Amino acid sequence: MQALSENGRLDAPAERNAPIGVFDSGVGGLTVVREIMRQIPEEPIVYFGDTARVPYGGKSRETILRYSRQIIRFLKTQHVKAIVVACNTASAFALEEIRQELDLPIIGVVLPGARVAGEVTKNGRIGVIGTKGTIHSGLYREVILNEHPTYEVFGKACPLFAPLVEEHLLDDSVTFEMARRYLKELQECDIDTLVLGCTHYPLLRSTIGQVMGDKVTLVNPAYETAIELRQLLRDHRLSFAGEPLREKYQFFVSDDPATFREFADTILPCPTDRTRQICIDGF
């Protein structure tokens, strides 16, 4: 039976029970998927990782926008009800343009991360780390200063962090040494809050925390994004309302699924053995 919503519109269960589309340049976005699974476990998800063109972090705005548009066209073929851009670089470079072209609710990871950093800081001095693209876009700074014009925001690109994570050097002397170098500038800026502005970085939380010390709060936008996603679905009357699904999660990649699965299985609590490969240039 269909429920009549508050505004008198008939809710369409088919639409509410459709999956959420989540995408990233590769495996990093799985840290966002993991948070969504934890916080709204009933929601079905279709994930796309652009493993044939990963990474996005050093590529241009124009290229990232083109890639994001192709991925969204693919996700729409999967009849998703909403889209999560689970990649900071794509959120920074492409989200605003895509939003204007799209007839679905969409969120990225930058706004939720920036918002909570602005709320958490006590001294108004916030650091942001991310890829070259994310930092050069200046979007974290822009969003934070828009809400809190007197704050100071310090960005630092950490291009080796993602390759180090992909080599599983999470708690390693080389990663620690790179963290010490990358974060030195931010330590000297007397920040009390640091945004982990790349989906790989939550996996380095322990190393980054050791370098920055107890007085600096680390903000993980993945966590905040899952919270905002739940609210977004409620606002659009799109929260899942059906019987629990057996095959709730689907994974697609643009390169060989084997390499993806190797990494995915270390992050996610569910199997990814049915991950499928698609040719993303065709979209």
Add this chain to the structure above:
Amino acid sequence: MQALSENGRLDAPAERNAPIGVFDSGVGGLTVVREIMRQIPEEPIVYFGDTARVPYGGKSRETILRYSRQIIRFLKTQHVKAIVVACNTASAFALEEIRQELDLPIIGVVLPGARVAGEVTKNGRIGVIGTKGTIHSGLYREVILNEHPTYEVFGKACPLFAPLVEEHLLDDSVTFEMARRYLKELQECDIDTLVLGCTHYPLLRSTIGQVMGDKVTLVNPAYETAIELRQLLRDHRLSFAGEPLREKYQFFVSDDPATFREFADTILPCPTDRTRQICIDGF
């Protein structure tokens, strides 16, 4: 006036004076271009760097083959007379299939590198370092053992070397530490020859040399490839025979030229300010 060649065929100057097409996943192949410029400075070159999809090293054979075919279709629009696959991963995964489809002379970097390693070694124990793709393909081993069945070949993937080079950490303690770890196994194998099986690695020659010590000869396939290319052009009567050109070198990339140029200018002796961007998926 057209010259009559030894076999009585009329050489076509237009074809002889056409450029050589060289391609790589990004900037690494410029170390090969640099060698070609040194050894056959009269030859015009069209270079393509696939900077929108870089790196190739962790991607699958099928994907690298698809990318290589697209790039060759593009290079043919530039009327190249021969093709150099200046990327070890693409040479390992795609060269043999492409050769069968192509009506132009083509060489990669693996065969020249493997050949010279087989000639240089005294104890018949050879190490090869490269990307995951190059090492897992086993092509260096196959080529060396084909010529010298009693030799032993030890491969080791060094996936962080390319990102470290791209961050300009050439002579740095972090790079030294990673080299120490990656090369430990090879040191224990008592090799006397080490192939630098990725176009980024010649830029780490000093660090790798320090770790391996004086008794190990480092083989740079870029150098050998330029020598074989000169011979290949002679064999096909395709050596440049015209007036010196003013615009001898052309550079194309699939992402924003600015990032490419920043790196290119540290490697090449010529300006790259006219580098053009093309959409490679369209080929």
